[in-house]
Amino acid sequence: MPDGVTSRHESALGTWVRAWQRPGAPLRGLVAGYHGYEQRLARPARHRGIPGASVALVFGFGPPQTVSSPDAGTEPVTLGSFVAGLYDRHVLIDAPSYHGIQVDLGPVAAFRLLRRPLRELTGRTLPLHSVFGRHADRVVERLATAPSWPDRFRMLDRLLIANLHRGMLPRTEVHQAWRRIRATGGRVRVGALARELGWSERRLASQFGDQLGMSPKRMAGLVRFERAAALLARPDRPSLAEIAHRVGYYDQAHLTTEVRRFAGLTPRQLVGDRLPDQGGVFDLTGR
Helix, strand or coil, rough: CCCCCCCEECCCEEEEEEECCCCHHCCCCCCEEEEEEEECCCCEEEEEEECCCCCEEEECCCCEEEEEECCCCCCCCCEEEEEEEECCCCCCEEECEEEEEEEECCHHHHHHHCCHHHHCCCCCCEEEEEHHHHHHHHHHHHHCCCCCCHHHHHHHHHHHHHHHHEEEEEEEHHHHHEEEEHCCCCCCCCCHHHHHHCHHHHHHHHHHHHCCCCCCCHHHHHHHHHHHHHHHHCCCCCCCHHHHHHCCCHHHHHHHHHHHHCCCCCCHHHHCCCCHHHHHHHCCCCC
């Protein structure tokens, strides 16, 4: 969705509003974007959260959501607003309706904002007050009662800028490693990356995994999948063979294996389960 655009959809499937905005200039490169949503489907449906190389802050304005990760073997949690650490498997989200804002934080921004090693959050979903403490409910209320999506997004700019400036940066080598992984689309080899930094592979894996939540190898795989999922979501998406080539998979079969591993669906199922107008990925069939 282009920057600053709000889309509206109404059909037999339901009604929804989707708003997207890049963060203010001081946050770009740290925060991927703000996603506002208000969604009411015509019948009960389960949202499929697709993993990516970001930590999600969810400010919920409606009923609580139940988040489960069947492949991770963790217990479901029911929360109104929450922070979701890095996952390398899909999550399932159940709620009567969906209304709120999701903020996608790059791992460096998440490390600074949360002020803790991201390994503690990997594969976990925690209440929002674990980030903003006793002020979390007030933040959600102010966002919910703001008069428009742009007003909400400007409030988030101010909130995140103030909080990020108080946080520590990860180690220089860890930060450089993340920038290389992102810049290469996850196609850099870990051994070559360690040599560039003057570290052993073991030291890189330990330091990177502790501070940013996953080993460099796992993070690179997640970045490749994130690129593949973005290409699959495009209305003018390339062929599966072309997507595999662009992302760096061996072939179309390798693409299918990786998409199934991360999303729990084949590429064609992932495309087929996406609602119109970027309305998210939902199970409408009871599959």
